[in-house]
Amino acid sequence: MDFKKIAIITGGSKGIGAALVRTYVKHGFSVFSLSRTAAHPHPAVTSLLVDLSDPTDALNALNPLLKRISRLELSEIVFINNAGSLGDVAPIEKNTPESIQKTIALNITTPICLSSSFVKKLKDCKTSKRILNISSGAAKKPYEGWTVYCSSKAGLDMATRTMALEQNSEKEPVKINSIYPGVVETGMQRQLRNTSEKEFKNVKRFIELKNNDGLLTPTEVAEKIFHLDTDAVLENGAIVDIRQL
Numbered sequence: 001m002d003f004k005k006i007a008i009i010t011g012g013s014k015g016i017g018a019a020l021v022r023t024y025v026k027h028g029f030s031v032f033s034l035s036r037t038a039a040h041p042h043p044a045v046t047s048l049l050v051d052l053s054d055p056t057d058a059l060n061a062l063n064p065l066l067k068r069i070s071r072l073e074l075s076e077i078v079f080i081n082n083a084g085s086l087g088d089v090a091p092i093e094k095n096t097p098e099s100i101q102k103t104i105a106l107n108i109t110t111p112i113c114l115s116s117s118f119v120k121k122l123k124d125c126k127t128s129k130r131i132l133n134i135s136s137g138a139a140k141k142p143y144e145g146w147t148v149y150c151s152s153k154a155g156l157d158m159a160t161r162t163m164a165l166e167q168n169s170e171k172e173p174v175k176i177n178s179i180y181p182g183v184v185e186t187g188m189q190r191q192l193r194n195t196s197e198k199e200f201k202n203v204k205r206f207i208e209l210k211n212n213d214g215l216l217t218p219t220e221v222a223e224k225i226f227h228l229d230t231d232a233v234l235e236n237g238a239i240v241d242i243r244q245l
């Protein structure tokens, strides 16, 4: 395996993450996927199995890898916080404390912990270093039934902006961005379409998008994210909606 170009992708087993794994591999990257089930097998892909809703377990999976990577002479490395979940799609009084905690941990606590470790352990690495946070338009627009999801994505965007600001004064900075992938046909959309209107008032909109071929495919989204990342068009701290490109 050529360890010159590395991509570490959370949630590389399904949906957008699986498409990101395929895309980065296609472009010559060695890829590490962190999720509960393995990414599609490929000689350039290593799967680390971990439940990312536990930030300590997440760090225990990532840190030994970062230690190994910090000794390599890389030409570039990207860390993509992609794993995420809607949690309970329902009015807030129907969300259980356990589900709220796990969803917040998966969508924001773990991405911040892993980003912190990435920045720290690769501080002296003189190479192109990037963090991409896969966020959502739900960070800006409230949807009834999505309190936890919208809040966690809004928090993730602020983490992007704050960490990016800190990096501006670093000698070997990490570039950090948030990306909104649009509405993409994945397991997450299937979960949404199976929710009752009582729990999620906007369900019809998502069913109509599917019926009218209005959904993006994971592959086209992953290609767009890849080019945004590697064509160096993103300003540090920018939050980009790929539908507006």
Ligand SMILES: NC(=O)c1ccc[n+]([C@@H]2O[C@H](COP(=O)([O-])OP(=O)(O)OC[C@H]3O[C@@H](n4cnc5c(N)ncnc54)[C@H](OP(=O)(O)O)[C@@H]3O)[C@@H](O)[C@H]2O)c1
Pocket (backbone or CB within 6 Å): 010, 011, 012, 013, 014, 015, 016, 017, 018, 034, 035, 036, 037, 038, 050, 051, 052, 053, 081, 082, 083, 084, 085, 106, 134, 135, 136, 137, 180, 181, 182, 183, 184, 185, 186, 187, 188, 189
């Ligand atoms: N699809 C959309 O329309 C859409 C729109 C806006 C934003 N997004 C964002 O895009 C990202 C990817 O979403 P997707 O639509 O591709 O979702 P998906 O098809 O449901 O895939 C989610 C991925 O996250 C991983 N994951 C979930 N819970 C995990 C856990 N506890 N520990 C470790 N890994 C976990 C899953 O892997 P395992 O099951 O193997 O653990 C899977 O690989 C998310 O951050 C989502 O918020 C999606």
